[in-house]
Amino acid sequence: MTEFIPPGTRFFDLPSPFPMKRGGALHGARVAFETWGTLNAARDNAILIVTGLSPDAHAASNHGNPEPGWWEPMLGPGKPIDSDRWFVICVNSLGSCKGSTGPASLNPDTGALYRLDFPDLSVEDGADAAAHVVRGLGIAQLACMIGNSMGGMTALALLARHPGLARTHINISGAARxxxxxxAIRSLQREAIRLDPDWNHGRYxxxxxxxxxxxxxxxxxxxxxxxxxxxxxxFxxxxxxxxxxxxxxxxxxxxEVESYLEGHARRFVRRFDPNCYLYLSRSMDWFDIGDYCTARSGDSEGNTRAGLASIRVDKALAIGVHTDILFPPQQQEEIADGLRASGADAQFLPLPSPQGHDAFLVDIGRFGPAVAAFLAGL
Amino acid sequence: MTEFIPPGTRFFDLPSPFPMKRGGALHGARVAFETWGTLNAARDNAILIVTGLSPDAHAASNHGNPEPGWWEPMLGPGKPIDSDRWFVICVNSLGSCKGSTGPASLNPDTGALYRLDFPDLSVEDGADAAAHVVRGLGIAQLACMIGNSMGGMTALALLARHPGLARTHINISGAARxxxxxxAIRSLQREAIRLDPDWNHGRYxxxxxxxxxxxxxxxxxxxxxxxxxxxxxxFxxxxxxxxxxxxxxxxxxxxEVESYLEGHARRFVRRFDPNCYLYLSRSMDWFDIGDYCTARSGDSEGNTRAGLASIRVDKALAIGVHTDILFPPQQQEEIADGLRASGADAQFLPLPSPQGHDAFLVDIGRFGPAVAAFLAGL
Known part of the structure; x- marks a missing residue:
């Protein structure tokens, strides 16, 4: 499979070897990213965005690519994430097929695609890769770390593993575990791919x-x-x-609802690599911030609280939506409560969006002001 | 495929031809049923149970089959549906593979299995077939019509099409449309079956x-x-x-949750006929009690209310569960409101069961007393 890289994408070379959390290492790996705005002289106006499973780094139009991005109404001059004030970086997740190294990339050791030879992928690997990009751009501390959906997990992993790399955090429809x-849902999605005879154990x-x-x-x-x-x-x-x-x-x-699903599926199918999908999907199942509590016990909720309490940020906002069945709002409330226990000024903001987990992509009328108000207060 | 008929099942021969709502007719069709308790001399103590998609007619142990049934704790002597007082009938849905005629049955016109030659199946066909069983047993009016899940649709269809056949109604986790x-969920389930090359357009x-x-x-x-x-x-x-x-x-x-799903799937796969699954699943999509309002308009909710208001029962109870995402409790509230508008003494009872749509099968601690109290008041 080919990779799907928007024009104007920039690349950051990771240290080689780049060790992976569950074992193995990548050689010659890279992270795709884009930026908006200008880093100021004090280098203290940077914001990093980490994404859900499928987006590329093209969150919004910019000089390198004038096409609208996946978060176009949220990011740009005068928008809620205001690129007149902030220097904004968005990275494509490690393991994706949209520019960062992943199962659809060439394995330099063999000259062939990685496919299932790609090592186990953890959310933490994506977090470490993103931290390299931030430091590589000369930024010692982010003003804010923003993560959506899977990116909400990536952001928490980055905060736990790279203390001091961000002063504040916005977690949108994310989860601590x-x-x-x-x-179950993700397992069934993976099973659907794996059962397709044309998946052929990854050799399609x-x-x-x-x-x-x-x-x-x-x-x-x-x-x-x-x-x-x-x-x-x-409908x-x-x-x-x-x-x-x-x-x-x-x-x-x-x-109509069946036709709507069919249309979504057709637009996606040939634009995302199946093996990358499997790896990123599984990485979410494995994620548990409780792995970062110092004295892990059999109490899963207690571990989660302790893991979150190990994170140090000044201020945080966790936004959730009552109609989200995949990352339900109790999970964002858990994040805000846990960060507050660590001393952060942390708020949980439930929004009454009808659009479920995807609301942050489409209900900019509610999400925009919430994000803008948080950033304005920094 | 063979059919899956519990020992002790009884059969009722439907009139031949038996016309189907969407066109076509069945010849020599039958309905599988079981009974509990004794019909009294006045023939006024009968209760009919219509089921969800997959159950057979063996709701509980009885003389014909001492094995526990799918609603064992709910039905029997001294139980919430007390067979010492009531004569209880449970029918296997028309279109199923558990004794009633369906796509897995022999087509007498060809001598081969119906498979996809079975005519379009509507919830209404199951309701009409059940009404024949009731009348065939010499019952002019049921004391109560109980429907669970898909059976909640079947029950409403029966009440709308056979006025006076039931004095009261309990709708459990059902829907008016x-x-x-x-x-979307059912469409995806059907797609999974149809995409399996071994489905072979129904000729497996x-x-x-x-x-x-x-x-x-x-x-x-x-x-x-x-x-x-x-x-x-x-988990x-x-x-x-x-x-x-x-x-x-x-x-x-x-x-563990993945293993739980796998276990459920393994126990089901070879015990339900795939074509019957497709037909019954599609019949639910088609169901809309709004089809029975006299002046159908573009207002779907209005049609539903008017369709429900055409039903005549003395008393009704609609039970729902806040964790049910498939037949959410708003749908049972809609049923109670609609039946009340027709003059019934109708109540909506939301229960705080954590088990979702399946709660009526497992949370007998909550559902049992609710059903018992309603029946005790008759």
């Missing part, structure tokens, strides 16, 4: 590609990224016009 | 059987039948012991 409902190509498995995985993702409440209002029981239906297929698409 | 989140057999597709469908079902809250307490992040893991498989089972 993976819980069984989310693990463009001709023979696990399209059905990726489509299933993406549809299940979209179901859990949005919410029943939003869909009731948006109800509306059916497709007869010219958009295949009457020969007795179980074919009939309702 | 399918909403897009549930349609025991040797070549869509096991992977059925396993995926069942796992997704179990995820949506239970709740994140329950699983947090039950947390507990991992399998190393002797239950396959270290050769880089994405194999690791967490």
């Amino acid at each position: 993976a819980l069984p409902f989310s693990i 190509d463009d001709e023979r590609y696990p399209e059905s498995g990726m489509r299933m995985a993406r549809k299940l993702g979209v179901i859990t990224y949005r919410s029943a409440l939003e869909w009731d209002g948006r 109800g029981r509306v059916r497709l016009e007869s010219d958009r239906r295949d009457d020969e297929d007795p179980f074919g698409l009939e309702f | 399918a909403l897009p989140f549930s349609i 057999d025991d040797e070549r059987y869509p096991e992977s597709g059925m396993r995926m469908a069942r796992k997704l079902g179990v995820i949506t039948y239970r709740s994140a809250l329950e699983w947090d307490g039950r 947390g992040r507990v991992r399998l012991e190393s002797d239950r893991r396959d270290d050769e498989d880089p994405f194999g089972l690791e967490f």
Whole structure:
């Protein structure tokens, strides 16, 4: 599979070897990133954004790439993350297929793609890689570390493993540990890919590609990224016009919501590498900030609290949405409570967005002011 | 595929032809059922139970079959549905593979299995078939009509199409119409089965059987039948012991919750016919009590209210659970409100069960007293 790298992407070479948390090391690995705004003379106006599973580093339009990014209304001059004031960095996750080294990259030891020879990937590896980028850009301390979804995990890992690298933190629809409902959903997504005969134990190509498995995985993702409440209002029981239906297929698409899922799946399937998907998905299951508490016990919630309490930031904001079933708002509340216990001025902000886990991407009307107010107070 | 018929099952022959709502007719079709208790001389102590997608008619142990049934703690002498007082009938849904005629049955016109030649199946066809059983047993009016999950739809269809056939109604985790989140989940389950090459457009057999597709469908079902809250307490992040893991498989089972899903899937896969699953699943998507309002408009909620208001029962109880994401409690509240608008003494009872949609099967501590109190008041 090819990688999917937006024009204007920049690259940072990681130290070689780059050791991986669960064992093994990468050689000649790199991290894709983009920036917005200007680093000031004091080098104290930098913000790092770490992302969910699928986005690239192109969070918004910039000089290198005028195309709109995945967080376009949130980031830019005069926007909630204001690039007139802040120097903003967004990194593509290590293990992704959008410029950073991952299972779809060439393995320099063999000259072939890594595929399943890529070492076990942890959220922590992505955090360490991002920390290298920050320091490599000459930044000793970030003004703020922002993480969305999986990036909320990456941000906590970075804060725990690199004390002092960020003064403040915004955690958006993130989690301090993976819980069984989310693990179950992700496990089923991975199973859909692995069951596709064309996955072929990771040895697919463009001709023979696990399209059905990726489509299933993406549809299940979209179901859990949005919410029943939003869909009731948006789709109800509306059916497709007869010219958009295949009457020969007795179980074919009939309702608008089925067509919506199909459209999402089609747009995703050939634009994300299946092996990268498997690795990033599994890394989330493994994540537990409780691994960073000093005296781990059988009390999982206690470990989580203790792990969070080991993090030192001045100020933090954890934002969640009541319709999010994948990273439910109790998890952001847990993050705010844990960081407060460590002495941070930490707030939990529940938002009444109907859009579920994806609300931070689309409900800028609610998320924008919340992020802007936090950053304005720094 | 063979059918799966518990010992002691009784059969009722439907009129032949038996017309189907969406067109076509069945010839020589039958409905499997079981009974508990004794019909009194006045023939006014009968209760009918209609089920969710997968159960057979063996709701509890009885003379014909001493094995425990799927609602064993709820039904029997001295139990919440007390067979010392009531004559209880449970029918296997038309279209199922557990004794009633369905896609896995022989088509008398061809001598071969129906498979995809079975006509379109509606929830209403199951309701009409159940009404024939009731009348065939010499019962002009049921004391109570009880429906769970899909059976909650079947019960409403029966009440709307057979006025006067029941004096009262208990709707448990049911719905007056399918909403897009549930349609999306079921659509994905069907897609998993249909994508399995061994489904072979419905022409599988025991040797070549869509096991992977059925396993995926069942796992997704179990995820949506239970709740994140329950699983947090039950599984947390507990991992399998190393002797239950396959270290050769880089994405194999690791967490207890994954093993739980696998176990559920294995127990289901060869015990339910895939084509029957597809037909019953699709029938739920199609169901909308709004079809029974006299002046259908573009206002879907209004149609639902008007459809429910066309039903005549003296008394009704709709029970829901706040952790149910598949048939959320707003849907049972909608049923109670609609039946009250038609003049029924109708109550909505939300229960704080952590077990989600499946709570009625396992949280007998809460559901038992609720059902018992309603029936005691008749």
